[in-house]
Amino acid sequence: MKNLHPKNNKNKWALHLYIAGNTQRTAKAIRNLKIICEEKLKDNYQIEVIDLLKNPQIARSEQIIAVPTLVRKLPLPQKSIIGDLSNADVILVGLGLIEPNQYNANHNQL
Secondary structure: OEEOOOOOOOOOEEEEEEEOOOOHHHHHHHHHHHHHHHHHHOOOEEEEEEEOOOOHHHHHHOOOOOOOEEEEEEOOOOEEEEOOOOEHHHHHHHHOOOOHHHOOOOOOEO
16 A cells, blocks of 8 residues: 555545556556646645555455545545546546536546
8 A cells, every 4th residue: 555645634535546556557547646636635635545456355345346446535425436537527526526517528538
């Protein structure tokens, strides 16, 4: 497991990104998530990357059925997004940062 942002008690957003090894798809998901977080959440987030190849038991306990999967742990309620996180609007809606009616029909790609 790897934290991609310094631990800080002021963090409001706790995000877990479940991956399977160091692949291009994994790198793309991490890069895309960092872009969104830096732009929208500033310093108000913490990302934890969990490699299910190294920790396979976590997949079952967290009910992860596909990778990469992003899980918003905080703020509650938990929400999940599956995929390489290349569509910024899907990420923003999935995280609850924009309302579904604000979704860009042009599919804002990262």
